[in-house]
Amino acid sequence: MARQAPKERRCILKFEEVSLVFEQDQPILDRVSFEIWSGETRILLGAAGAGKTVMMKIALGLLRSTSGKVFVFGQDVTGFDERKWFEVRSYIGVLFQEGGLFDSLTVEENVAYPLLNQARFMAEGRKPTADSVRPDVQEALNFVELGTTMSKFPSELSGGMRRRVGIARGSVTDPELFLYDSPTAGLDPITANTIITLLIKDRELRNTTTTIITHRFQDGHLLANFRYNPESERLEKLPAGSPFLERTKFMVMKNGRLVFEGTEAELALSQDPYISKFSMHPATKVS
Amino acid sequence: MLAGRATANIVRRPFYAKDLILQMDAIGVGSLPITILIGFFSGVIMALQMSRALAQYGATGQVGQITAITLVRELGPVLTALLIAGRNASGIASELGSMKVSEQIDAMRALGTDPVKKLVTPRLLAMCVTLPLLTIIANFVGLIGGYMVAVPLLRLTTASQYWNNAWRSLEYNDIAQGLLKPFLFAIIIALVGCLYGMRTSGGTQGVGKATTQAVVVASVWIFIVTAVITRIFVNL
Numbered sequence: 001m002a003r004q005a006p007k008e009r010r011c012i013l014k015f016e017e018v019s020l021v022f023e024q025d026q027p028i029l030d031r032v033s034f035e036i037w038s039g040e041t042r043i044l045l046g047a048a049g050a051g052k053t054v055m056m057k058i059a060l061g062l063l064r065s066t067s068g069k070v071f072v073f074g075q076d077v078t079g080f081d082e083r084k085w086f087e088v089r090s091y092i093g094v095l096f097q098e099g100g101l102f103d104s105l106t107v108e109e110n111v112a113y114p115l116l117n118q119a120r121f122m123a124e125g126r127k128p129t130a131d132s133v134r135p136d137v138q139e140a141l142n143f144v145e146l147g148t149t150m151s152k153f154p155s156e157l158s159g160g161m162r163r164r165v166g167i168a169r170g171s172v173t174d175p176e177l178f179l180y181d182s183p184t185a186g187l188d189p190i191t192a193n194t195i196i197t198l199l200i201k202d203r204e205l206r207n208t209t210t211t212i213i214t215h216r217f218q219d220g221h222l223l224a225n226f227r228y229n230p231e232s233e234r235l236e237k238l239p240a241g242s243p244f245l246e247r248t249k250f251m252v253m254k255n256g257r258l259v260f261e262g263t264e265a266e267l268a269l270s271q272d273p274y275i276s277k278f279s280m281h282p283a284t285k286v287s
Numbered sequence: 288m289l290a291g292r293a294t295a296n297i298v299r300r301p302f303y304a305k306d307l308i309l310q311m312d313a314i315g316v317g318s319l320p321i322t323i324l325i326g327f328f329s330g331v332i333m334a335l336q337m338s339r340a341l342a343q344y345g346a347t348g349q350v351g352q353i354t355a356i357t358l359v360r361e362l363g364p365v366l367t368a369l370l371i372a373g374r375n376a377s378g379i380a381s382e383l384g385s386m387k388v389s390e391q392i393d394a395m396r397a398l399g400t401d402p403v404k405k406l407v408t409p410r411l412l413a414m415c416v417t418l419p420l421l422t423i424i425a426n427f428v429g430l431i432g433g434y435m436v437a438v439p440l441l442r443l444t445t446a447s448q449y450w451n452n453a454w455r456s457l458e459y460n461d462i463a464q465g466l467l468k469p470f471l472f473a474i475i476i477a478l479v480g481c482l483y484g485m486r487t488s489g490g491t492q493g494v495g496k497a498t499t500q501a502v503v504v505a506s507v508w509i510f511i512v513t514a515v516i517t518r519i520f521v522n523l
Contacts, residue, residue, distance in 0.1 A: 060397050082401065090399035100394035102386075118399040122301045169398075 009037050011074055012177050012209045013059055018068030020054060020256075028054050030256040031068070038176070039247060041203060042211045043220035045278040046253030052213045053097075055253070056179050059211075060092060061085035073176065090118040093170030093178040093208070097185060099162035101154040101169070108150040111137045111169045118173065140172040141165070144198055160191035164198065171202055178202065180212040184219055192216070197235055201228045217278055224248035224264045252278055289407065289482050290474070296404040297412065306409040314375050314410075315417030319424070325370055326425030329362050330354055330432025338441050347443040348452070354433035355453035359465040363426040365513050368472035371418055372505040376480035379410055380501035383484025384494040392485065402485070411477040418473035419466055426465065464520045471516070472509050479505040 013036040020029040029051045046052050057063040069078045101110050115133040141147045144164040184192035196219050203210045226235040238244050250267045252260035252275050260275045267279045333354045341347045386392050395402045437443045483501040487493045
């Protein structure tokens, strides 16, 4: 299941002066520009209504920007129609805020869904069936420690379990880019930490470029400072000066504008009253 | 646009055969008992009403002819379509509407599948196949209902005269409009149900509103289209 690390770093997601305006209103997104390179992790912080989810939806082609350019996996997707987007999206994993699971399908059917329905898995006369994809589905569910819930329906699961099934469904296709929309929102701290541990595990074992929308600085702090040790199956703190520390960057959104982009250390040093609300005083940081 | 995309998707890969079969089962097999019941009683009522009117002209022997023509040309297609609109346009609109408000349609798009291809095309195809078949069954069962009233119950005519008149009265013109109408009604019901479902907004209240609108709009279009088709065939 683990993908080989790419030989060359490449730009996975790029926004170039991207704006979204709904008729005469204040811009939902205002000239946002950034680049995310392969293997990087981005933590997207911001108050509710700041434009974080809208940005994710534009990156997925679910919303169309009114100006600017969007590049995904190096190709300009700004003018792509829905059919072209389906191909692009099949290489992107997504976790919606509430999991976005299909409530009429079982956990197994939900996780198998992309494998059974995406055109790229049906190419060259292949016709995947529920039986043929079951090992992959089982592996993805084992990864999120829900291997025994195959026959359950989403309504029978807790909020945290639904998010984990959502992670399994997003990762079963081995995407190059994984977008998480508030994966810990509304969860207790223990479950939230379990979810973040899974994100770190997925990022490192599959070499996935990860973007996470969150309100919690703690989520970003864990992602920036910890790595997953497959031997002990636990998170461990990255040593000071580790190159991995530079691979996690924070972005802060305010009223549709990207007002900060930098490392955790730079975020902590910010004197801006809005930006500093998403930081934590160094003395109180989790270790 | 929805009609165009749903139709174009019929010939594009991937094909969702399982979804098509599921929808044919839900629409066709699921609607069969109620279609048979409504079809049967349509024939019964038609024969009962006609028995009195025809008796005034001493033409009770023509009850088979009148029942057949009325059922095949108009009542069978329209009643079956209204029934299916009430049962399935509402079902389609509420199912797709619930998926829309709970972001399942967005999730479907995000997972690289076309919701029009996955949700609309199978429903459109299934409706186009099953509604004409249901109409044929409703017509036939209606004729049996008419026969039960005309022959064993009221003894208006003999069995052979009833079936003979019913068979001979039907022309190609009648059969053509009797099959064309349910096909067009199927397109209306499926597309209206899907359109209102996929345009749903405003949470659970929006789902209820979309469901009601789908049934009302589909029913109105059924009457408009049957009037237009009848007008065309009357002149042929």
